[in-house]
Amino acid sequence: MGVLLQQAVNLLQLGSIYALLAIGFSMVYGIVGLVNFAHGDIFMVATYLLFFLATWLFSMTSSSFAVLLASTALAAAAIGLLAMIIERVAYKPLRGAPKVSLVVTSLAVGLLLQHLVLEFLGPNSQRVPRMVPDIKFTVGTVNFEFYQILIILFALFIMLLLNQFIRRTRTGVAMRAVSQDATAASLMGISKDFIISVAFVIGAAIATVGASLYGMAYPIFDPYIGQMINWWSFTAAVLGGIGNIRGAVLGGFLLAAVMVISPMVLPVSSYRDIVAFSVLILVLLVKPSGLLGKRSIQKV
Amino acid sequence: MAESNAAPILTLQNVCMYFGGVRAVDDLSLEVYHNEIVGIIGPNGAGKTTVFNVLSGVYIPTSGDIFFRGERLNELPPHTIISNGIARTFQNIRLFAKLSVLDNVRVAFFGHIRYSLVDTFLNTRAKRDEEAAIREEALRLLEVFGLADKAALPAANLPYGDQRRLEIARALACKPQVLLLDEPAAGMNPNEIDELNRTIVRLRERFDLTILLVEHQMRLVMGICERVLVMNFGRKLALGTPVEIRNNPEVLEAYLGKVRR
Numbered sequence: 086m087g088v089l090l091q092q093a094v095n096l097l098q099l100g101s102i103y104a105l106l107a108i109g110f111s112m113v114y115g116i117v118g119l120v121n122f123a124h125g126d127i128f129m130v131a132t133y134l135l136f137f138l139a140t141w142l143f144s145m146t147s148s149s150f151a152v153l154l155a156s157t158a159l160a161a162a163a164i165g166l167l168a169m170i171i172e173r174v175a176y177k178p179l180r181g182a183p184k185v186s187l188v189v190t191s192l193a194v195g196l197l198l199q200h201l202v203l204e205f206l207g208p209n210s211q212r213v214p215r216m217v218p219d220i221k222f223t224v225g226t227v228n229f230e231f232y233q234i235l236i237i238l239f240a241l242f243i244m245l246l247l248n249q250f251i252r253r254t255r256t257g258v259a260m261r262a263v264s265q266d267a268t269a270a271s272l273m274g275i276s277k278d279f280i281i282s283v284a285f286v287i288g289a290a291i292a293t294v295g296a297s298l299y300g301m302a303y304p305i306f307d308p309y310i311g312q313m314i315n316w317w318s319f320t321a322a323v324l325g326g327i328g329n330i331r332g333a334v335l336g337g338f339l340l341a342a343v344m345v346i347s348p349m350v351l352p353v354s355s356y357r358d359i360v361a362f363s364v365l366i367l368v369l370l371v372k373p374s375g376l377l378g379k380r381s382i383q384k385v
Numbered sequence: 386m387a388e389s390n391a392a393p394i395l396t397l398q399n400v401c402m403y404f405g406g407v408r409a410v411d412d413l414s415l416e417v418y419h420n421e422i423v424g425i426i427g428p429n430g431a432g433k434t435t436v437f438n439v440l441s442g443v444y445i446p447t448s449g450d451i452f453f454r455g456e457r458l459n460e461l462p463p464h465t466i467i468s469n470g471i472a473r474t475f476q477n478i479r480l481f482a483k484l485s486v487l488d489n490v491r492v493a494f495f496g497h498i499r500y501s502l503v504d505t506f507l508n509t510r511a512k513r514d515e516e517a518a519i520r521e522e523a524l525r526l527l528e529v530f531g532l533a534d535k536a537a538l539p540a541a542n543l544p545y546g547d548q549r550r551l552e553i554a555r556a557l558a559c560k561p562q563v564l565l566l567d568e569p570a571a572g573m574n575p576n577e578i579d580e581l582n583r584t585i586v587r588l589r590e591r592f593d594l595t596i597l598l599v600e601h602q603m604r605l606v607m608g609i610c611e612r613v614l615v616m617n618f619g620r621k622l623a624l625g626t627p628v629e630i631r632n633n634p635e636v637l638e639a640y641l642g643k644v645r646r
Contacts, residue, residue, distance in 0.1 A: 254505055255491070255492070255494075255495060255498060255505075255516070256505065258484065258488050258491060258492050259492055259495050261481065261483065261484055261488075262481045262484060262489075262492045265481045265482060265483060265484070266479050266481060268443065268463075268479075269475065269479040269480075269481070270481070270492070271442075271462070271463040271464045271467075272441055272442075272443070272463050272464075272467060272472075272473055273467065273472075273492060273493040273495070273496075273555060273556075273558075273559060274464050274467035274468050274472075274493060274494075274495050274496025274497070274559050275464055275492065275495045275496070276462075276464045276495075276496075277462075277464070278462075
């Protein structure tokens with residue numbers, strides 16, 4: 086029983102992070118129809134930026150909580166801007182080009198970011214400075230740490246905020262309109278370029294928050310972390326139904342469940358990646374559009 | 386009306402729209418005057434909807450010019466054309482199916498909002514006031530079409546006729562001067578068409594509109610249009626009053642002729 090509860094906390098922690106990563110992936114797909122394989126490397130750049138910001142901020146204050154909030158907010162803004170610039174420079178000129186060209190471009194953008202970091206910052210692993218107090222709780226037989234609670238609550242807060250944004254604000258409603266029928270939306274006076282920029286900025290900013298939370302749980306990073314992050318966010322997004330934000334959250338937690346549960350029942354813990362991708366293939370065999378995805382057929 | 390009749394509100398000058406070798410619209414010229422209702426008819430594939438797609442910026446014409454209130458709008462993106470004052474509906478209904486009826490209309494105010502991104506984040510008074518005004522205006526529009534009590538439903542749940550009406554309401558929320566209606570009477574019975582006739586004429590008065598409509602239903606076209614443009618194979622076949630069109634031998638041959646047994 087205690088073990089199960091323990092794993093439930095782990096699942097929520099991991100799922101929260103996957104969900105945040107998958108949201109950006111799914112949102113960009115929903116708006117532009119682009120599978121943005123640069124997402125993981127944007128996460129990687131965000132991690133480096135967070136690292137430098139945190140180190141710099143710690144030279145001015147010793148309040149680790151202030152450093153956490155300030156570095157996350159600053160990095161989210163900067164990475165949002167970076168994503169917007171990438172979209173304008175690399176993706177926008179390809180609008181109307183075959184989808185494959187866009188996917189290949191996004192792979193190239195990801196590799197470019199990775200090699201820029203490799204070249205200028207080196208291949209060595211770094212460690213994110215600790216920004217949360219090292220407090221452990223014990224409830225009954227369950228041990229968990231303060232950072233785990235923080236990750237879950239922070240991610241929940243971001244998701245609720247996003248939900249409000251999409252439901253309540255005009256830009257949010259316009260985003261939903263564009264994702265349902267981009268042509269009709271632009272013919273109702275919605276600027277597609279603006280909405281696309283918003284999607285990239287929000288997606289990247291949320292990935293940055295994800296990077297900040299990820300760093301609390303897994304503080305070691307190097308220029309290659311983007312690749313694995315890419316596959317996890319892609320898998321989560323596709324599992325839930327790419328283009329659907331709730332689906333991305335569901336996919337994130339489902340993926341986390343696979344990652345947490347399979348080592349418990351399988352003899353070798355590294356089998357979990359095999360299980361995770363098998364689940365992806367199985368789900369797609371049964372429901373090719375993902376769990377919450379919808380096949381849409383459109384006549385122009 | 387007299388003084389505004391002087392210059393056309395919308396002018397097409399030798400507009401061509403080719404898709405490879407297909408001449409969807411071929412050397413079409415047309416002048417539309419303020420407050421007119423102009424019908425566009427023609428056999429299937431005559432290029433009627435393509436005219437609308439060119440006018441609303443979905444396609445950039447291969448050659449020729451389009452002027453709206455004296456300004457050339459050939460290469461403007463759709464959302465700019467809309468906020469300049471040309472709005473449209475679609476032949477096959479294209480509502481935002483998962484948005485509520487009210488949100489479908491609200492979203493069309495997008496091109497007209499004045500509050501800034503900063504206002505949005507700070508939820509300032511300016512933003513809240515404008516949002517409230519938009520909401521009220523949207524509800525009033527829905528009332529015109531008898532949809533106010535269905536404002537909270539997802540658009541997909543509306544019956545077909547209501548969806549057609551909602552499309553027109555949404556287009557009107559763009560505050561157009563020129564309204565393009567693409568087969569507004571498709572799938573309607575004669576009674577519904579007569580009601581639509583009255584609605585369109587009423588809308589023209591109430592919102593001071595100039596209306597272009599593509600339609601197959603002669604009952605609608607002959608009933609309310611001041612002038613009718615007949616297209617065939619992308620070209621202008623005839624242009625005139627409904628009576629002239631009805632008696633034009635070329636039109637009878639190319640278009641109505643096919644209906645005769």
